[in-house]
Amino acid sequence: xxxxxxxxxxxxxxxxxxxxxxxxxxxxxxxxxxxxxxxxxxxxxxxxxxxxxxxxxxxxxxxxxxxxxxxxxxxxxxxxxxxxxxxxxxxxxxxxxxxxxxxxxxxxxxxxxxxxxxxxxxxxxxxxxxxxxxxxxxxxxxxxxxxxxxxxxxxxxxxxxxxxxxxxxxxxxxxxxxxxxxxxxxxxxxxxxxxxxxxxxxxxxxxxxxxxxxxxxxxxxxxxxxxxxxxxx
Amino acid sequence: xxxxxxxxxxxxxxxxxxxxxxxxxxxxxxxxxxxxxxxxxxxxxxxxxxxxxxxxxxxxxxxxxxxxxxxxxxxxxxxxxxxxxxxxxxxxxxxxxxxxxxxxxxxxxxxxxxxxxxxxxxxxxxxxxxxxxxxxxxxxxxxxxxxxxxxxxxxxxxxxxxxxxxxxxxxxxxxxxxxxxxxxxxxxxxxxxxxxxxxxxxxxxxxxxxxxxxxxxxxxxxxxxxxxxxxxxxxxxxxxxxxxxxxxxxxxxxxxxxxxxxxxxxxxxxxxxxxxxxxxxxxxxxxxxxxxxxxxxxxxxxxxxxxxxxxxxxxxxxxxxxxxxxxxxxxxxxxxxxxxxxxxxxxxxxxxxxxxxxxxxxxxxxxxxxxxxxxxxxxxxxxxxxxxxxxxxxxxxx
Ligand SMILES: Nc1ncnc2c1ncn2[C@@H]1O[C@H](COP(=O)(O)OP(=O)(O)OP(=O)(O)O)[C@@H](O)[C@H]1O
Ligand SMILES: [Mg+2]
Numbered sequence: 001x002x003x004x005x006x007x008x009x010x011x012x013x014x015x016x017x018x019x020x021x022x023x024x025x026x027x028x029x030x031x032x033x034x035x036x037x038x039x040x041x042x043x044x045x046x047x048x049x050x051x052x053x054x055x056x057x058x059x060x061x062x063x064x065x066x067x068x069x070x071x072x073x074x075x076x077x078x079x080x081x082x083x084x085x086x087x088x089x090x091x092x093x094x095x096x097x098x099x100x101x102x103x104x105x106x107x108x109x110x111x112x113x114x115x116x117x118x119x120x121x122x123x124x125x126x127x128x129x130x131x132x133x134x135x136x137x138x139x140x141x142x143x144x145x146x147x148x149x150x151x152x153x154x155x156x157x158x159x160x161x162x163x164x165x166x167x168x169x170x171x172x173x174x175x176x177x178x179x180x181x182x183x184x185x186x187x188x189x190x191x192x193x194x195x196x197x198x199x200x201x202x203x204x205x206x207x208x209x210x211x212x213x214x215x216x217x218x219x220x221x222x223x224x225x226x227x228x229x230x231x232x233x
Numbered sequence: 234x235x236x237x238x239x240x241x242x243x244x245x246x247x248x249x250x251x252x253x254x255x256x257x258x259x260x261x262x263x264x265x266x267x268x269x270x271x272x273x274x275x276x277x278x279x280x281x282x283x284x285x286x287x288x289x290x291x292x293x294x295x296x297x298x299x300x301x302x303x304x305x306x307x308x309x310x311x312x313x314x315x316x317x318x319x320x321x322x323x324x325x326x327x328x329x330x331x332x333x334x335x336x337x338x339x340x341x342x343x344x345x346x347x348x349x350x351x352x353x354x355x356x357x358x359x360x361x362x363x364x365x366x367x368x369x370x371x372x373x374x375x376x377x378x379x380x381x382x383x384x385x386x387x388x389x390x391x392x393x394x395x396x397x398x399x400x401x402x403x404x405x406x407x408x409x410x411x412x413x414x415x416x417x418x419x420x421x422x423x424x425x426x427x428x429x430x431x432x433x434x435x436x437x438x439x440x441x442x443x444x445x446x447x448x449x450x451x452x453x454x455x456x457x458x459x460x461x462x463x464x465x466x467x468x469x470x471x472x473x474x475x476x477x478x479x480x481x482x483x484x485x486x487x488x489x490x491x492x493x494x495x496x497x498x499x500x501x502x503x504x505x506x507x508x509x510x511x512x513x514x515x516x517x518x519x520x521x522x523x524x525x526x527x528x529x530x531x532x533x534x535x536x537x538x539x540x541x542x543x544x545x546x547x548x549x550x551x552x553x554x555x556x557x558x559x560x561x562x563x564x565x566x567x568x569x570x571x572x573x574x575x576x577x578x579x580x581x582x583x584x585x586x587x588x589x590x591x592x593x594x595x596x597x598x599x600x601x602x603x604x605x606x607x608x609x610x611x612x613x614x615x616x617x618x619x620x621x622x623x624x625x626x627x628x629x630x631x
Contacts, residue, residue: 088536094536096626104250109243116240119236
């Protein structure tokens, strides 16, 4: 298995606005941001400041109106919808606030979903799923359905699904927003481990200062700009 | 297996396993498809059954002679002089002769008679008077009860289908016109239109209905189906009245074609109209399926699944629900209609009984219409599945 190229994230002069009817809601104009490969960045900021919008653009789910968005060697702002979907499948994992597991699939089948986009045999897929299940501490739980799992366990399945293709970049939108303190700490430790030991670049949006404490650095987003940057100890 | 195929397969699987969340609206689509299929199958089975009853009737090797320029027995008249001329003709006419050299023939008339059935409803039936040779001139006739009518007496034999309908058996009396007749026996004709007739002696029928000397049709046995043209040529030399010789099978099939077309002419527009309604219903069902699955669709799309997978998955759900309706509808129509007895006005303005025939081609046609409802009704919803906003995946509680 070849390691995906470590991805350096670079936004420059990014503008983004939403149109609701005749009104235009500007979110960003001339946003610059640089995140080094292997970094673990927490993004904080008031509600409506554009954290999710930024993450969506990084994920290729949404595209900037202007400016350049470069991740590694790829110019996401120049890709079409289909190319971005393929790019997502190969280069990043997404961890959702509400886990977004498909209820009719078992934990293992949920984790397997991104692998279906790769030229792997059923056996190879199963080996990979078993490996990440073990990594997130859920070995033997693969056949369980999400509904029978606790929120913490479901989020660990969500993290396993995000890393099963071994992407260089993990994007997390409030990954602990729906978890109790203990489950949240477990999930955050896991992200820390993935960053430290496996070298994943992680961008995590959070409202929780304690969660941000797990990151290497925290960016504060307000009124469309990063106004403050604090280094973790 | 290609990646797209794997994506589509898992999309179909998750779609179908999410169906329990949408039972009522999915069931309504299945049922409306089933209803359309059932209605079309019913009409087509009726047309098929009617054709089967009449096309199975009669032989290609029996010629029916009609006089007076008509194609039907009811308006036909053959003058006695023509019959005499025919009897006197020598040489090969393409018809079978007996040992003495006489043409094997049966003179026949048909009298419409009113009979009230066991339900008390009066119906018009065909009472056919024929020469004693008439029975032998028909293929596939088997006496199933009693004996043949005795010439010169008021005795009849009744076709099985009609006899079942009227609950008649050998020995019963039956009032036809103003006189009573005795049922001498019953006959079977493999379910063909013959079974809807009552047969008796020519002179007895003439006497009872005041039609002395009349002959409406003459049945002749051909030496081979091909010798019909030879017979027609020889008939051309007889002057006095226009004569027509038709193969017995064609005479009945001609009547079948007209009525079967009429049945289909009623059935198709009705079924198509219902299909349009069902398609709108399918569209509605599938639209609500897409909105019900929106978060799941957005999630797998965010994971990198292609738009096409979402489209195909949704469209397949529509076709599968329609298939379920098709299976249900076909099964129901087969249960309800196959062998179901129906009757209509047949030849000679008399009643003709036949069985609805749910044949493979009926099932196929009705089934295809049902599938088309799903295939067409699923197009727009499938396209809308491709347009589910991906940002939904991050926002919504799954
Ligand atoms: N699809 C959309 N259509 C219109 N406006 C939108 C859309 N998505 C976001 N916005 C607007 O853009 C701004 C930024 O929204 P965004 O969701 O990025 O904020 P956020 O920082 O993630 O907030 P929260 O902390 O509540 O999640 C808000 O004013 C929001 O109303
Ligand atoms: Mg947000």
